[in-house]
Amino acid sequence: MSYVKPADLVTAMVDAGRSKVFLTTRETLVRAFMGGAILALAAAFAVTVSVRTENPLAGAILFPVGFILLYLMGFDLLTGVFTLVPLAWLDRAPGVTWPAMLRNWGLVFVGNFAGAFLVAVLMAIYFTFGFSSEPDAVGQAIGTIGEGRTVGYADHGAAGMLTLFVRGVLCNWMVSTGVAAAMISKSVMGKVITMWMPIMLFFYMGFEHSIVNMFLFPSGLLLGADFTVSDYLLWNEIPTVVGNLVGGFTFVGLTLYLAHGRRGGTAGAPSAPASPDLEKELVH
Incomplete structure:
Protein backbone atom coordinates (compact mmCIF):
# COMPACT_ATOMS: atom_id res chain seq x y z
CA MET A 1 0.00 0.00 0.00
CA SER A 2 1.22 3.53 -0.75
CA LEU A 9 5.32 7.88 9.67
CA VAL A 10 6.74 8.90 13.04
CA THR A 11 9.40 6.19 12.76
CA ALA A 12 10.36 7.53 9.33
CA MET A 13 10.51 11.10 10.67
CA VAL A 14 12.77 10.07 13.55
CA ASP A 15 15.04 8.16 11.18
CA ALA A 16 15.18 11.12 8.79
CA GLY A 17 16.08 13.47 11.64
CA ARG A 18 18.81 11.13 12.83
CA SER A 19 20.27 10.78 9.33
CA LYS A 20 20.62 14.56 8.99
CA VAL A 21 22.85 14.76 12.04
CA PHE A 22 25.30 12.33 10.46
CA LEU A 23 25.61 14.17 7.16
CA THR A 24 28.96 15.76 6.42
CA THR A 25 29.34 19.52 6.40
CA ARG A 26 29.56 19.53 2.61
CA GLU A 27 26.43 17.40 2.20
CA THR A 28 24.46 19.54 4.63
CA LEU A 29 25.50 22.83 3.01
CA VAL A 30 24.85 21.65 -0.55
CA ARG A 31 21.42 20.27 0.33
CA ALA A 32 20.52 23.46 2.17
CA PHE A 33 21.89 25.72 -0.59
CA MET A 34 19.79 24.00 -3.22
CA GLY A 35 16.74 23.93 -0.96
CA GLY A 36 16.96 27.69 -0.37
CA ALA A 37 17.59 28.44 -4.04
CA ILE A 38 14.71 26.36 -5.38
CA LEU A 39 12.26 27.73 -2.81
CA ALA A 40 13.37 31.27 -3.67
CA LEU A 41 12.74 30.66 -7.35
CA ALA A 42 9.28 29.33 -6.48
CA ALA A 43 8.60 32.47 -4.43
CA ALA A 44 9.66 34.68 -7.35
CA PHE A 45 7.41 32.64 -9.62
CA ALA A 46 4.44 32.91 -7.27
CA VAL A 47 4.81 36.68 -6.84
CA THR A 48 5.13 37.07 -10.63
CA VAL A 49 1.94 35.07 -11.19
CA SER A 50 0.08 37.02 -8.49
CA VAL A 51 1.10 40.40 -9.91
CA ARG A 52 0.55 39.63 -13.59
CA THR A 53 -2.78 37.87 -13.10
CA GLU A 54 -3.87 40.18 -10.25
CA ASN A 55 -4.95 37.00 -8.50
CA PRO A 56 -2.99 36.09 -5.32
CA LEU A 57 -4.73 32.72 -5.15
CA ALA A 58 -3.17 31.73 -8.47
CA GLY A 59 0.29 32.42 -7.05
CA ALA A 60 -0.49 30.43 -3.91
CA ILE A 61 -1.75 27.47 -5.92
CA LEU A 62 1.47 27.35 -7.95
CA PHE A 63 4.03 28.15 -5.21
CA PRO A 64 4.14 24.56 -3.82
CA VAL A 65 5.87 23.44 -7.03
CA GLY A 66 9.22 24.58 -5.60
CA PHE A 67 8.67 22.97 -2.20
CA ILE A 68 7.67 19.67 -3.79
CA LEU A 69 10.64 19.62 -6.16
CA LEU A 70 13.22 20.34 -3.49
CA TYR A 71 11.94 17.66 -1.14
CA LEU A 72 11.61 15.04 -3.86
CA MET A 73 15.26 15.70 -4.66
CA GLY A 74 16.29 15.31 -1.02
CA PHE A 75 17.26 18.92 -0.30
CA ASP A 76 16.73 20.61 3.08
CA LEU A 77 15.03 23.63 4.59
CA LEU A 78 15.59 25.05 8.05
CA THR A 79 11.88 24.73 8.73
CA GLY A 80 12.07 21.00 8.06
CA VAL A 81 15.09 20.23 10.23
CA PHE A 82 13.48 22.25 13.04
CA THR A 83 10.89 19.47 13.17
CA LEU A 84 12.78 16.31 12.28
CA VAL A 85 16.08 16.58 14.16
CA PRO A 86 14.51 17.34 17.58
CA LEU A 87 12.37 14.22 17.14
CA ALA A 88 15.51 12.12 16.86
CA TRP A 89 16.89 13.81 19.99
CA LEU A 90 13.59 13.27 21.82
CA ASP A 91 13.72 9.60 20.83
CA ARG A 92 17.26 9.39 22.27
CA ALA A 93 18.78 8.31 18.98
CA PRO A 94 22.49 7.61 19.49
CA GLY A 95 24.68 10.50 18.39
CA VAL A 96 21.86 13.04 18.29
CA THR A 97 23.01 15.53 20.92
CA TRP A 98 22.28 19.21 21.46
CA PRO A 99 25.62 20.26 19.90
CA ALA A 100 24.98 18.00 16.90
CA MET A 101 21.48 19.38 16.48
CA LEU A 102 22.64 23.01 16.72
CA ARG A 103 25.43 22.28 14.22
CA ASN A 104 22.85 20.94 11.77
CA TRP A 105 20.56 23.94 12.23
CA GLY A 106 23.43 26.39 11.81
CA LEU A 107 24.72 24.79 8.62
CA VAL A 108 21.23 24.55 7.11
CA PHE A 109 20.57 28.22 7.95
CA VAL A 110 23.80 29.27 6.22
CA GLY A 111 23.13 27.08 3.20
CA ASN A 112 19.50 28.22 2.85
CA PHE A 113 20.51 31.88 3.09
CA ALA A 114 23.29 31.50 0.52
CA GLY A 115 20.96 29.83 -1.97
CA ALA A 116 18.12 32.29 -1.44
CA PHE A 117 20.45 35.30 -1.60
CA LEU A 118 21.98 34.14 -4.88
CA VAL A 119 18.50 33.91 -6.40
CA ALA A 120 17.68 37.36 -4.96
CA VAL A 121 20.68 38.84 -6.80
CA LEU A 122 19.86 37.03 -10.04
CA MET A 123 16.21 38.05 -9.93
CA ALA A 124 17.14 41.68 -9.14
CA ILE A 125 19.24 41.67 -12.31
CA TYR A 126 16.30 40.14 -14.18
CA PHE A 127 13.78 42.70 -12.89
CA THR A 128 16.01 45.72 -13.68
CA PHE A 129 17.85 44.73 -16.87
CA GLY A 130 21.10 44.44 -14.94
CA PHE A 131 20.34 47.42 -12.65
CA SER A 132 20.11 49.71 -15.69
CA SER A 133 16.43 50.61 -15.16
CA GLU A 134 13.77 50.83 -12.50
CA PRO A 135 12.32 47.50 -11.35
CA ASP A 136 9.26 46.27 -13.20
CA ALA A 137 5.87 45.72 -11.55
CA VAL A 138 6.93 42.42 -10.00
CA GLY A 139 10.11 43.94 -8.57
CA GLN A 140 8.11 46.82 -7.11
CA ALA A 141 5.69 44.34 -5.53
CA ILE A 142 8.57 42.49 -3.87
CA GLY A 143 9.83 45.77 -2.42
CA THR A 144 6.37 46.50 -1.05
CA ILE A 145 6.29 43.09 0.65
CA GLY A 146 9.63 43.82 2.33
CA GLU A 147 8.48 47.18 3.65
CA GLY A 148 5.13 45.94 4.88
CA ARG A 149 6.64 43.00 6.72
CA THR A 150 9.36 44.96 8.52
CA VAL A 151 8.46 48.58 9.23
CA GLY A 152 4.82 47.54 9.03
CA TYR A 153 5.30 45.33 12.09
CA ALA A 154 7.56 47.88 13.78
CA ASP A 155 4.81 50.52 13.56
CA HIS A 156 2.74 48.36 15.93
CA GLY A 157 5.52 47.85 18.48
CA ALA A 158 5.11 44.87 20.81
CA ALA A 159 1.80 43.93 19.18
CA GLY A 160 3.56 43.85 15.81
CA MET A 161 6.30 41.61 17.19
CA LEU A 162 3.70 39.24 18.66
CA THR A 163 1.87 39.12 15.34
CA LEU A 164 5.12 38.41 13.49
CA PHE A 165 5.97 35.58 15.90
CA VAL A 166 2.49 34.04 15.61
CA ARG A 167 2.66 34.18 11.82
CA GLY A 168 5.98 32.34 12.03
CA VAL A 169 4.42 29.70 14.28
CA LEU A 170 1.44 29.20 11.98
CA CYS A 171 3.71 29.06 8.95
CA ASN A 172 5.82 26.18 10.11
CA TRP A 173 2.81 24.37 11.49
CA MET A 174 1.74 24.12 7.85
CA VAL A 175 5.19 23.75 6.27
CA SER A 176 6.21 20.97 8.64
CA THR A 177 2.91 19.28 7.93
CA GLY A 178 4.09 19.33 4.33
CA VAL A 179 7.45 17.87 5.39
CA ALA A 180 5.67 15.02 7.18
CA ALA A 181 3.36 14.62 4.20
CA ALA A 182 6.41 13.90 2.04
CA MET A 183 6.72 10.63 3.97
CA ILE A 184 3.06 9.72 4.33
CA SER A 185 2.87 8.13 0.89
CA LYS A 186 5.23 5.83 -0.97
CA SER A 187 4.09 7.05 -4.40
CA VAL A 188 5.34 10.24 -6.04
CA MET A 189 1.80 11.36 -6.84
CA GLY A 190 0.70 10.76 -3.26
CA LYS A 191 3.62 12.80 -1.96
CA VAL A 192 2.87 15.64 -4.39
CA ILE A 193 -0.79 15.90 -3.44
CA THR A 194 -0.25 15.76 0.32
CA MET A 195 2.62 18.25 0.26
CA TRP A 196 0.69 20.64 -1.98
CA MET A 197 -2.21 21.35 0.38
CA PRO A 198 -0.52 22.81 3.49
CA ILE A 199 2.06 24.76 1.48
CA MET A 200 -0.64 26.43 -0.61
CA LEU A 201 -2.46 27.36 2.60
CA PHE A 202 0.58 28.97 4.26
CA PHE A 203 1.51 31.02 1.20
CA TYR A 204 -1.96 32.37 0.53
CA MET A 205 -2.47 33.29 4.20
CA GLY A 206 0.73 35.36 4.22
CA PHE A 207 2.39 33.51 7.08
CA GLU A 208 6.09 34.17 7.73
CA HIS A 209 8.56 31.61 6.37
CA SER A 210 12.19 32.25 7.25
CA ILE A 211 13.64 30.86 4.00
CA VAL A 212 11.14 32.58 1.68
CA ASN A 213 12.00 35.79 3.54
CA MET A 214 15.71 35.17 2.89
CA PHE A 215 14.79 35.81 -0.75
CA LEU A 216 12.05 38.45 -0.49
CA PHE A 217 13.83 40.88 1.83
CA PRO A 218 17.31 40.93 0.28
CA SER A 219 15.49 41.28 -3.06
CA GLY A 220 13.60 44.27 -1.71
CA LEU A 221 16.81 45.90 -0.51
CA LEU A 222 18.51 45.30 -3.87
CA LEU A 223 15.49 46.80 -5.64
CA GLY A 224 15.45 49.98 -3.57
CA ALA A 225 12.77 49.26 -0.97
CA ASP A 226 12.60 51.63 2.01
CA PHE A 227 13.83 49.50 4.93
CA THR A 228 17.22 48.52 6.31
CA VAL A 229 19.14 45.34 7.00
CA SER A 230 18.60 45.86 10.73
CA ASP A 231 14.85 46.26 10.08
CA TYR A 232 14.91 42.96 8.22
CA LEU A 233 16.79 41.08 10.95
CA LEU A 234 15.02 42.55 14.00
CA TRP A 235 11.52 42.95 12.59
CA ASN A 236 11.35 39.81 10.51
CA GLU A 237 14.07 37.19 10.15
CA ILE A 238 15.01 36.54 13.79
CA PRO A 239 11.44 36.44 15.21
CA THR A 240 10.34 34.40 12.19
CA VAL A 241 13.06 31.80 12.78
CA VAL A 242 12.00 31.47 16.43
CA GLY A 243 8.34 31.21 15.47
CA ASN A 244 9.13 28.62 12.81
CA LEU A 245 11.00 26.52 15.37
CA VAL A 246 8.15 26.65 17.87
CA GLY A 247 5.45 25.99 15.29
CA GLY A 248 7.12 23.09 13.51
CA PHE A 249 8.30 21.16 16.51
CA THR A 250 5.37 21.84 18.85
CA PHE A 251 2.42 21.42 16.50
CA VAL A 252 3.78 18.77 14.13
CA GLY A 253 6.78 16.84 15.41
CA LEU A 254 5.93 16.68 19.09
CA THR A 255 2.21 16.07 18.63
CA LEU A 256 2.79 13.22 16.17
CA TYR A 257 5.41 11.71 18.46
CA LEU A 258 3.19 11.87 21.53
CA ALA A 259 0.20 10.50 19.63
CA HIS A 260 1.91 7.72 17.69
CA GLY A 261 5.61 7.52 18.45
CA ARG A 262 5.89 5.04 21.26
CA ARG A 263 3.15 2.84 19.88
CA GLY A 264 5.18 2.78 16.69
CA GLY A 265 8.21 1.58 18.59
CA THR A 266 10.42 4.54 17.76
CA ALA A 267 11.73 4.82 21.33
CA GLY A 268 14.81 2.71 21.73
CA ALA A 269 15.51 2.61 18.00
CA PRO A 270 18.58 0.66 16.78
CA SER A 271 21.84 2.23 17.87
CA ALA A 272 23.65 1.97 14.53
CA PRO A 273 24.28 5.28 12.79
CA ALA A 274 21.87 6.08 10.02
CA SER A 275 22.79 4.86 6.56
CA PRO A 276 23.98 7.60 4.18
CA ASP A 277 21.25 6.42 1.80
CA LEU A 278 18.49 6.59 4.41
CA GLU A 279 17.02 9.85 3.16
CA LYS A 280 17.04 8.62 -0.41
CA GLU A 281 15.03 5.60 0.70
CA LEU A 282 12.56 7.94 2.43
CA VAL A 283 12.58 10.29 -0.55
CA HIS A 284 13.36 13.07 1.94
Whole structure:
Protein backbone atom coordinates (compact mmCIF):
# COMPACT_ATOMS: atom_id res chain seq x y z
CA MET A 1 0.00 0.00 0.00
CA SER A 2 1.22 3.53 -0.75
CA TYR A 3 -0.25 5.02 2.45
CA VAL A 4 2.13 5.12 5.42
CA LYS A 5 0.29 4.76 8.74
CA PRO A 6 0.92 7.39 11.44
CA ALA A 7 3.03 5.12 13.64
CA ASP A 8 5.28 4.23 10.71
CA LEU A 9 5.32 7.88 9.67
CA VAL A 10 6.74 8.90 13.04
CA THR A 11 9.40 6.19 12.76
CA ALA A 12 10.36 7.53 9.33
CA MET A 13 10.51 11.10 10.67
CA VAL A 14 12.77 10.07 13.55
CA ASP A 15 15.04 8.16 11.18
CA ALA A 16 15.18 11.12 8.79
CA GLY A 17 16.08 13.47 11.64
CA ARG A 18 18.81 11.13 12.83
CA SER A 19 20.27 10.78 9.33
CA LYS A 20 20.62 14.56 8.99
CA VAL A 21 22.85 14.76 12.04
CA PHE A 22 25.30 12.33 10.46
CA LEU A 23 25.61 14.17 7.16
CA THR A 24 28.96 15.76 6.42
CA THR A 25 29.34 19.52 6.40
CA ARG A 26 29.56 19.53 2.61
CA GLU A 27 26.43 17.40 2.20
CA THR A 28 24.46 19.54 4.63
CA LEU A 29 25.50 22.83 3.01
CA VAL A 30 24.85 21.65 -0.55
CA ARG A 31 21.42 20.27 0.33
CA ALA A 32 20.52 23.46 2.17
CA PHE A 33 21.89 25.72 -0.59
CA MET A 34 19.79 24.00 -3.22
CA GLY A 35 16.74 23.93 -0.96
CA GLY A 36 16.96 27.69 -0.37
CA ALA A 37 17.59 28.44 -4.04
CA ILE A 38 14.71 26.36 -5.38
CA LEU A 39 12.26 27.73 -2.81
CA ALA A 40 13.37 31.27 -3.67
CA LEU A 41 12.74 30.66 -7.35
CA ALA A 42 9.28 29.33 -6.48
CA ALA A 43 8.60 32.47 -4.43
CA ALA A 44 9.66 34.68 -7.35
CA PHE A 45 7.41 32.64 -9.62
CA ALA A 46 4.44 32.91 -7.27
CA VAL A 47 4.81 36.68 -6.84
CA THR A 48 5.13 37.07 -10.63
CA VAL A 49 1.94 35.07 -11.19
CA SER A 50 0.08 37.02 -8.49
CA VAL A 51 1.10 40.40 -9.91
CA ARG A 52 0.55 39.63 -13.59
CA THR A 53 -2.78 37.87 -13.10
CA GLU A 54 -3.87 40.18 -10.25
CA ASN A 55 -4.95 37.00 -8.50
CA PRO A 56 -2.99 36.09 -5.32
CA LEU A 57 -4.73 32.72 -5.15
CA ALA A 58 -3.17 31.73 -8.47
CA GLY A 59 0.29 32.42 -7.05
CA ALA A 60 -0.49 30.43 -3.91
CA ILE A 61 -1.75 27.47 -5.92
CA LEU A 62 1.47 27.35 -7.95
CA PHE A 63 4.03 28.15 -5.21
CA PRO A 64 4.14 24.56 -3.82
CA VAL A 65 5.87 23.44 -7.03
CA GLY A 66 9.22 24.58 -5.60
CA PHE A 67 8.67 22.97 -2.20
CA ILE A 68 7.67 19.67 -3.79
CA LEU A 69 10.64 19.62 -6.16
CA LEU A 70 13.22 20.34 -3.49
CA TYR A 71 11.94 17.66 -1.14
CA LEU A 72 11.61 15.04 -3.86
CA MET A 73 15.26 15.70 -4.66
CA GLY A 74 16.29 15.31 -1.02
CA PHE A 75 17.26 18.92 -0.30
CA ASP A 76 16.73 20.61 3.08
CA LEU A 77 15.03 23.63 4.59
CA LEU A 78 15.59 25.05 8.05
CA THR A 79 11.88 24.73 8.73
CA GLY A 80 12.07 21.00 8.06
CA VAL A 81 15.09 20.23 10.23
CA PHE A 82 13.48 22.25 13.04
CA THR A 83 10.89 19.47 13.17
CA LEU A 84 12.78 16.31 12.28
CA VAL A 85 16.08 16.58 14.16
CA PRO A 86 14.51 17.34 17.58
CA LEU A 87 12.37 14.22 17.14
CA ALA A 88 15.51 12.12 16.86
CA TRP A 89 16.89 13.81 19.99
CA LEU A 90 13.59 13.27 21.82
CA ASP A 91 13.72 9.60 20.83
CA ARG A 92 17.26 9.39 22.27
CA ALA A 93 18.78 8.31 18.98
CA PRO A 94 22.49 7.61 19.49
CA GLY A 95 24.68 10.50 18.39
CA VAL A 96 21.86 13.04 18.29
CA THR A 97 23.01 15.53 20.92
CA TRP A 98 22.28 19.21 21.46
CA PRO A 99 25.62 20.26 19.90
CA ALA A 100 24.98 18.00 16.90
CA MET A 101 21.48 19.38 16.48
CA LEU A 102 22.64 23.01 16.72
CA ARG A 103 25.43 22.28 14.22
CA ASN A 104 22.85 20.94 11.77
CA TRP A 105 20.56 23.94 12.23
CA GLY A 106 23.43 26.39 11.81
CA LEU A 107 24.72 24.79 8.62
CA VAL A 108 21.23 24.55 7.11
CA PHE A 109 20.57 28.22 7.95
CA VAL A 110 23.80 29.27 6.22
CA GLY A 111 23.13 27.08 3.20
CA ASN A 112 19.50 28.22 2.85
CA PHE A 113 20.51 31.88 3.09
CA ALA A 114 23.29 31.50 0.52
CA GLY A 115 20.96 29.83 -1.97
CA ALA A 116 18.12 32.29 -1.44
CA PHE A 117 20.45 35.30 -1.60
CA LEU A 118 21.98 34.14 -4.88
CA VAL A 119 18.50 33.91 -6.40
CA ALA A 120 17.68 37.36 -4.96
CA VAL A 121 20.68 38.84 -6.80
CA LEU A 122 19.86 37.03 -10.04
CA MET A 123 16.21 38.05 -9.93
CA ALA A 124 17.14 41.68 -9.14
CA ILE A 125 19.24 41.67 -12.31
CA TYR A 126 16.30 40.14 -14.18
CA PHE A 127 13.78 42.70 -12.89
CA THR A 128 16.01 45.72 -13.68
CA PHE A 129 17.85 44.73 -16.87
CA GLY A 130 21.10 44.44 -14.94
CA PHE A 131 20.34 47.42 -12.65
CA SER A 132 20.11 49.71 -15.69
CA SER A 133 16.43 50.61 -15.16
CA GLU A 134 13.77 50.83 -12.50
CA PRO A 135 12.32 47.50 -11.35
CA ASP A 136 9.26 46.27 -13.20
CA ALA A 137 5.87 45.72 -11.55
CA VAL A 138 6.93 42.42 -10.00
CA GLY A 139 10.11 43.94 -8.57
CA GLN A 140 8.11 46.82 -7.11
CA ALA A 141 5.69 44.34 -5.53
CA ILE A 142 8.57 42.49 -3.87
CA GLY A 143 9.83 45.77 -2.42
CA THR A 144 6.37 46.50 -1.05
CA ILE A 145 6.29 43.09 0.65
CA GLY A 146 9.63 43.82 2.33
CA GLU A 147 8.48 47.18 3.65
CA GLY A 148 5.13 45.94 4.88
CA ARG A 149 6.64 43.00 6.72
CA THR A 150 9.36 44.96 8.52
CA VAL A 151 8.46 48.58 9.23
CA GLY A 152 4.82 47.54 9.03
CA TYR A 153 5.30 45.33 12.09
CA ALA A 154 7.56 47.88 13.78
CA ASP A 155 4.81 50.52 13.56
CA HIS A 156 2.74 48.36 15.93
CA GLY A 157 5.52 47.85 18.48
CA ALA A 158 5.11 44.87 20.81
CA ALA A 159 1.80 43.93 19.18
CA GLY A 160 3.56 43.85 15.81
CA MET A 161 6.30 41.61 17.19
CA LEU A 162 3.70 39.24 18.66
CA THR A 163 1.87 39.12 15.34
CA LEU A 164 5.12 38.41 13.49
CA PHE A 165 5.97 35.58 15.90
CA VAL A 166 2.49 34.04 15.61
CA ARG A 167 2.66 34.18 11.82
CA GLY A 168 5.98 32.34 12.03
CA VAL A 169 4.42 29.70 14.28
CA LEU A 170 1.44 29.20 11.98
CA CYS A 171 3.71 29.06 8.95
CA ASN A 172 5.82 26.18 10.11
CA TRP A 173 2.81 24.37 11.49
CA MET A 174 1.74 24.12 7.85
CA VAL A 175 5.19 23.75 6.27
CA SER A 176 6.21 20.97 8.64
CA THR A 177 2.91 19.28 7.93
CA GLY A 178 4.09 19.33 4.33
CA VAL A 179 7.45 17.87 5.39
CA ALA A 180 5.67 15.02 7.18
CA ALA A 181 3.36 14.62 4.20
CA ALA A 182 6.41 13.90 2.04
CA MET A 183 6.72 10.63 3.97
CA ILE A 184 3.06 9.72 4.33
CA SER A 185 2.87 8.13 0.89
CA LYS A 186 5.23 5.83 -0.97
CA SER A 187 4.09 7.05 -4.40
CA VAL A 188 5.34 10.24 -6.04
CA MET A 189 1.80 11.36 -6.84
CA GLY A 190 0.70 10.76 -3.26
CA LYS A 191 3.62 12.80 -1.96
CA VAL A 192 2.87 15.64 -4.39
CA ILE A 193 -0.79 15.90 -3.44
CA THR A 194 -0.25 15.76 0.32
CA MET A 195 2.62 18.25 0.26
CA TRP A 196 0.69 20.64 -1.98
CA MET A 197 -2.21 21.35 0.38
CA PRO A 198 -0.52 22.81 3.49
CA ILE A 199 2.06 24.76 1.48
CA MET A 200 -0.64 26.43 -0.61
CA LEU A 201 -2.46 27.36 2.60
CA PHE A 202 0.58 28.97 4.26
CA PHE A 203 1.51 31.02 1.20
CA TYR A 204 -1.96 32.37 0.53
CA MET A 205 -2.47 33.29 4.20
CA GLY A 206 0.73 35.36 4.22
CA PHE A 207 2.39 33.51 7.08
CA GLU A 208 6.09 34.17 7.73
CA HIS A 209 8.56 31.61 6.37
CA SER A 210 12.19 32.25 7.25
CA ILE A 211 13.64 30.86 4.00
CA VAL A 212 11.14 32.58 1.68
CA ASN A 213 12.00 35.79 3.54
CA MET A 214 15.71 35.17 2.89
CA PHE A 215 14.79 35.81 -0.75
CA LEU A 216 12.05 38.45 -0.49
CA PHE A 217 13.83 40.88 1.83
CA PRO A 218 17.31 40.93 0.28
CA SER A 219 15.49 41.28 -3.06
CA GLY A 220 13.60 44.27 -1.71
CA LEU A 221 16.81 45.90 -0.51
CA LEU A 222 18.51 45.30 -3.87
CA LEU A 223 15.49 46.80 -5.64
CA GLY A 224 15.45 49.98 -3.57
CA ALA A 225 12.77 49.26 -0.97
CA ASP A 226 12.60 51.63 2.01
CA PHE A 227 13.83 49.50 4.93
CA THR A 228 17.22 48.52 6.31
CA VAL A 229 19.14 45.34 7.00
CA SER A 230 18.60 45.86 10.73
CA ASP A 231 14.85 46.26 10.08
CA TYR A 232 14.91 42.96 8.22
CA LEU A 233 16.79 41.08 10.95
CA LEU A 234 15.02 42.55 14.00
CA TRP A 235 11.52 42.95 12.59
CA ASN A 236 11.35 39.81 10.51
CA GLU A 237 14.07 37.19 10.15
CA ILE A 238 15.01 36.54 13.79
CA PRO A 239 11.44 36.44 15.21
CA THR A 240 10.34 34.40 12.19
CA VAL A 241 13.06 31.80 12.78
CA VAL A 242 12.00 31.47 16.43
CA GLY A 243 8.34 31.21 15.47
CA ASN A 244 9.13 28.62 12.81
CA LEU A 245 11.00 26.52 15.37
CA VAL A 246 8.15 26.65 17.87
CA GLY A 247 5.45 25.99 15.29
CA GLY A 248 7.12 23.09 13.51
CA PHE A 249 8.30 21.16 16.51
CA THR A 250 5.37 21.84 18.85
CA PHE A 251 2.42 21.42 16.50
CA VAL A 252 3.78 18.77 14.13
CA GLY A 253 6.78 16.84 15.41
CA LEU A 254 5.93 16.68 19.09
CA THR A 255 2.21 16.07 18.63
CA LEU A 256 2.79 13.22 16.17
CA TYR A 257 5.41 11.71 18.46
CA LEU A 258 3.19 11.87 21.53
CA ALA A 259 0.20 10.50 19.63
CA HIS A 260 1.91 7.72 17.69
CA GLY A 261 5.61 7.52 18.45
CA ARG A 262 5.89 5.04 21.26
CA ARG A 263 3.15 2.84 19.88
CA GLY A 264 5.18 2.78 16.69
CA GLY A 265 8.21 1.58 18.59
CA THR A 266 10.42 4.54 17.76
CA ALA A 267 11.73 4.82 21.33
CA GLY A 268 14.81 2.71 21.73
CA ALA A 269 15.51 2.61 18.00
CA PRO A 270 18.58 0.66 16.78
CA SER A 271 21.84 2.23 17.87
CA ALA A 272 23.65 1.97 14.53
CA PRO A 273 24.28 5.28 12.79
CA ALA A 274 21.87 6.08 10.02
CA SER A 275 22.79 4.86 6.56
CA PRO A 276 23.98 7.60 4.18
CA ASP A 277 21.25 6.42 1.80
CA LEU A 278 18.49 6.59 4.41
CA GLU A 279 17.02 9.85 3.16
CA LYS A 280 17.04 8.62 -0.41
CA GLU A 281 15.03 5.60 0.70
CA LEU A 282 12.56 7.94 2.43
CA VAL A 283 12.58 10.29 -0.55
CA HIS A 284 13.36 13.07 1.94
